[in-house]
Amino acid sequence: MKDTFQERSIALYCRVSTDEQAREGISLDEQQERLKAYCRAMGWSEEPLLFIDDGYSAKNLDRPELNRLLKEVKKGTISKILVTKLDRLSRRLLDLLKLIDMFQEHNVSFISISESFDTNTPSGRLTLQVLGAVAEFERERIRERVFENMLHAARQGKWLTQSPYGYRLQNKELVIYEPEAQIVRNVYDWYLNKGLGYYAIAKKLNEEGIPSRQKKEWSIRAIKLMLTNPVYKGTLFWNRMDSSKSKRVKKDDADWVVLEDACPAIIDQATWEQVQKRVNKKQMAPRAQTSPHLLGGLLKCGRCGSGMSIGWSGSAKNRYRVYRCSANKNKGTCTSKQYRADDVESWFKHGLLKLADSINSQMIPHLIQKAAENEESTIEQKIRTAKNRYKRKVEAYTAGLIELEDLNEEKKRMEQIIAEVQKTENASSVDVKKLEAMVKEKMNNVIDAIDVLPVPEAKSLIKTIVEKVILLDEKDIEIVLNIQ
Structure with a gap:
C-alpha cells in the first residue's frame, strides 16, 4: 500500500519581518538552508515547495505566501510543512493551534526543527495537547475578564x-x-x-x-x-x-x-x-385567524368541548356552509350534529347584542372575579420566581461562587417585587362604572364591525372581547368574554 504522504509535496515555510532581520540578523536564506538540510538528513529526496513571506509580521495570519500555503493544504497537495521555529508560523498560541488543527484535518504533518516538534510523532502530539490545554486556559481567562467587564457595564x-x-x-x-x-x-x-x-x-x-x-x-x-x-x-x-x-x-x-x-x-x-x-x-391557529368564516377558531362544541370546523353540505346546486364538531368529523367520538354556518353566525350576533344590552353593574363583579383569579395566579408566580432566584443565590454564596454584594442585591430585588405586589393588591379596588363603560364600548365596536369589515378583520376585533363561543344546541349559544 502506498504512503499517501509521499504522493504529496513537502512545504518549507519561511518568514521574516524587517525589524527582526535588523535586530536579530535572521535571514530567509539561512532558514531555507536549514530546512533543506533537515530534509536531506531525513532522507526526503524530493524537491520541496517554498513559501516565503519577506517583511511580514507574525502578529496576524494575513500574509500572501501563508495564504497560498493554506490553499494548497485544503487542496490536499501538501504532506508536511516545515519551519525553523514555531514563531515563524505565528507568535500567538491561539493562531498557531488554529493552523495546526487545520493541518491535522487535512492529514498534514507540522514540523518545527528547532523545537524538535513533529505532530506526526507521539511526543509531538503530547506537546500539542499541552499547548492546547494552555491555550484553552487562556481562552477561559479572556472570556472571564470580558464577562466581568460586561457584567459591570450591564449593572x-x-x-x-x-x-x-x-x-x-x-x-x-x-x-x-x-x-x-x-x-x-x-x-x-x-x-x-x-x-x-x-x-x-x-x-x-x-x-x-x-x-x-x-x-x-x-x-x-x-x-x-x-x-x-x-x-x-x-x-x-x-x-x-x-x-x-x-x-x-x-x-x-x-x-x-x-x-x-x-x-x-x-x-x-x-x-x-x-x-x-x-x-x-x-x-388561535394562523389558518383559523385568516379563515373567511366569522367563528372559525372560536366556536366550540357544547357536548365535548372540541373545536368546530367549517365544511360544506347540500347538493351540487345548493351548497351551503356548515359548522361541525371536529371530534365527530375526525374520530366519530361525539354525537353532535352539524349546523348551518349562516344560522350559527346569526345566533352569535343576536347573542352579542343581548349581552351588550344586559351588561350592567350587576355583571361586573363576575368579570372582576374572573380577572382577579387570573391576576392572583400571575402574582403568585412572580413571588415564587423571586424567592427561587434568591434561594439559588444563597446557595451560590454559600458555595463561594458569588460575593455578599451580589446576594444583597438579589435580596433587595426580591423584597422590591413582593412590596410592589402587595401595593397592587392593596390598590385593587375597581371602578365598576369605568369597567362597565369599557366593556360596553368594546362590545359595541365589535357589533358595528361584524357587518362592515372583512371577516378576518372583524374576527380580530371579536378576539379582543370574546374568548370562545360554545354551541350548545339550536339557537342556544354561550359567549365567554375575555376581559383583561
Missing part, C-alpha cells in the same frame, strides 16, 4: 449590544428614536386592541412599506420578539442566553442581570403586561 445600565428597534445608542445608553418608537406603539396597539396576530402585523407593515432596522421585510419572528422584549417597558435584561454552545439555550433565571427602569420606556408597564398575557395564552 450600570449600559447597553452592550446593537440597539433594538425604536432606540438609538448615545454613550452606550439607549435613547428613544421617535420615528421607530411610533411603529413599536402601533404594533402593540394592533396586537392588543385590534386583535391582529404576528402574521397580520408583519403583513401590514410590509404592505405599508415600513422597513425593519436591517432594511428587510418584517417576519413573524421579528414581531414576536418586539412584543416580548422587556426593554420597551424600560427593563434591561442581560445574560439570559448561553451562546457558548452551538445551539443557544436560556440560562437559569438566577444568572440573569435585571435592571428595572434602566432606560426610557416606549410602552407603559400595564400595556406590556397585558400583551404578555395574550402572548402566553394559547393562540
Whole structure:
C-alpha cells in the first residue's frame, strides 16, 4: 500500500519581518538552508515547495505566501510543512493551534526543527495537547475578564449590544428614536386592541412599506420578539442566553442581570403586561385567524368541548356552509350534529347584542372575579420566581461562587417585587362604572364591525372581547368574554 504522504509535496515555510532581520540578523536564506538540510538528513529526496513571506509580521495570519500555503493544504497537495521555529508560523498560541488543527484535518504533518516538534510523532502530539490545554486556559481567562467587564457595564445600565428597534445608542445608553418608537406603539396597539396576530402585523407593515432596522421585510419572528422584549417597558435584561454552545439555550433565571427602569420606556408597564398575557395564552391557529368564516377558531362544541370546523353540505346546486364538531368529523367520538354556518353566525350576533344590552353593574363583579383569579395566579408566580432566584443565590454564596454584594442585591430585588405586589393588591379596588363603560364600548365596536369589515378583520376585533363561543344546541349559544 502506498504512503499517501509521499504522493504529496513537502512545504518549507519561511518568514521574516524587517525589524527582526535588523535586530536579530535572521535571514530567509539561512532558514531555507536549514530546512533543506533537515530534509536531506531525513532522507526526503524530493524537491520541496517554498513559501516565503519577506517583511511580514507574525502578529496576524494575513500574509500572501501563508495564504497560498493554506490553499494548497485544503487542496490536499501538501504532506508536511516545515519551519525553523514555531514563531515563524505565528507568535500567538491561539493562531498557531488554529493552523495546526487545520493541518491535522487535512492529514498534514507540522514540523518545527528547532523545537524538535513533529505532530506526526507521539511526543509531538503530547506537546500539542499541552499547548492546547494552555491555550484553552487562556481562552477561559479572556472570556472571564470580558464577562466581568460586561457584567459591570450591564449593572450600570449600559447597553452592550446593537440597539433594538425604536432606540438609538448615545454613550452606550439607549435613547428613544421617535420615528421607530411610533411603529413599536402601533404594533402593540394592533396586537392588543385590534386583535391582529404576528402574521397580520408583519403583513401590514410590509404592505405599508415600513422597513425593519436591517432594511428587510418584517417576519413573524421579528414581531414576536418586539412584543416580548422587556426593554420597551424600560427593563434591561442581560445574560439570559448561553451562546457558548452551538445551539443557544436560556440560562437559569438566577444568572440573569435585571435592571428595572434602566432606560426610557416606549410602552407603559400595564400595556406590556397585558400583551404578555395574550402572548402566553394559547393562540388561535394562523389558518383559523385568516379563515373567511366569522367563528372559525372560536366556536366550540357544547357536548365535548372540541373545536368546530367549517365544511360544506347540500347538493351540487345548493351548497351551503356548515359548522361541525371536529371530534365527530375526525374520530366519530361525539354525537353532535352539524349546523348551518349562516344560522350559527346569526345566533352569535343576536347573542352579542343581548349581552351588550344586559351588561350592567350587576355583571361586573363576575368579570372582576374572573380577572382577579387570573391576576392572583400571575402574582403568585412572580413571588415564587423571586424567592427561587434568591434561594439559588444563597446557595451560590454559600458555595463561594458569588460575593455578599451580589446576594444583597438579589435580596433587595426580591423584597422590591413582593412590596410592589402587595401595593397592587392593596390598590385593587375597581371602578365598576369605568369597567362597565369599557366593556360596553368594546362590545359595541365589535357589533358595528361584524357587518362592515372583512371577516378576518372583524374576527380580530371579536378576539379582543370574546374568548370562545360554545354551541350548545339550536339557537342556544354561550359567549365567554375575555376581559383583561
